[in-house]
Amino acid sequence: MPPVFTVNSVQWAAWMAAFLWPFVRMLALVSTAPIFGETWVPRRVRVAIAVLLAVVLGPTLGPMPDTPVVSAGGLWIMIQQVLIGGAMGFTMRLVFAAVMAAGEYISLQMGLSFASFFDPMGGGGQTAVVSRLLNMLALLIFLAVDGHLALIAALAGSFQALPVADAPLSAQGWMFLVQSGGQVFSTGLMLSLPLVTALLTLNLAMGILNRASPQFSIFAVGFPLTLLAGIFMLELLMPRLGAFLEPRFAAGLAGMTDFVTALRR
Template identity: 70%
Template sequence: MPAVFSVTSEQLGIWMVAFLWPFVRMLALISTAPIFSEAAVPRTAKVGLAALLAIAIAPTLGALPAVPLVSAGGFWILIQQVLIGAAMGFSMRLVFAMVQAAGEYAGLQMGLSFASFFDPTSGGTTMVLARLLNALAMLLFLAFDGHLMLIMTLAESFHALPIADAPLAAGGWFLLVTAGSQIFSGGLMLALPLIATLLTINLAMGILNRVSPQFSIFSVGFPVTLLAGMFLLQLLMQYLAPFLAPRFAAGFPFMLEFLQGLRR
């Protein structure tokens, strides 16, 4: 007689829980993390990648909470995994937001505030210079194997913060909020040489306009600031990778520190 393979409803529920809860956390991170969340990446690819990672990581999770999937406790665990994955992806996006802020600051000083277009990633209008720096940051992220380290950190997150029905502590959320200040400080630090130089040029042209009233600052000022900004931007490009490399490297331990804060 051939062997009969039978699956009980209890076993099926255990298998669904072991797959669904990690899958939700991974899909939330992939939907918010840099590179993976880009609009150019098809949704089917995002879902497929999350499902593949969930299948690979599920056997290493150990014991899961004995909570039925279709219950208030199971729904609460699903919500927790969505929040955890989205917050992890957002924490990594802080570095890219820093680069975009630097592009916004520099674009305003160069007179490129009108050079903007709709960005499907952010859902709003973004300056061309900010979009250019963001694209360069993504290329550097790939060159530093950041996408692989992000997947590795995602796998480690299930050991740093296992799936449980316990409430999340507020320390991790406070840590994430305070880290948002790096967007403004880091963006200003990256664009500070360009901003200071252009501000000096504008100050010099203002003094020249007062000394020589026939000097038309409106017809000369814009080309001068634009050319000077392009020249300075070219000089700053060689420092972009050394500036972003330690911040990319610090982003992954911060994600684990954030998860540890949720356990306290």
């Protein structure tokens, strides 16, 4: 007679905890992180990726808390996992926010601040053309340097640095996340500074020329000249974009680890 496979309620609850809590953290990260969390990625694909990661990584995560899944403590653990995963994805998203900010600075200096369009891929708001271009290039560079694989590796490492538990999270981690947001403006300014400086110098030169020769129509010549100079500077910027962003991607991944480490202090 073949052996009968039986599962009791205790085993079933342990299996549910071993899958559900890691899955919630993974799904929160996949929903907010670059590449995986883009609006053009269907929700079913995000859920499928999170399920696959939970099935693969779940057996390697060690024992889970003894708290029942269907309880107030289990709900609190689930909320914590949502916050941790979402904040990790947001930390990496800050790098791309800096690229978008650089595009806004460049558009304003080139006179293309009005050249914005409805962007369903960027959340449904108005996005400058240059910002959208730089963001797409940043996503391609992120894929080229295997940033999506490094993102999954950082997610797997977060369970070692901060295991699933019902312990309260430290406020230092959230303060680290707030301080990281300030780097959006500085990084965006560093990326756009060469082009902004060149265009500002050009505008200053045209202003001096207009004062020296009042009959010179600055409005008729200034905008086309600024636009052409901006396009030329963008052409010079593109080959160096990867060298600038690769260290920022590494810093973003390191920031994810530092954030998780700060939460357990």
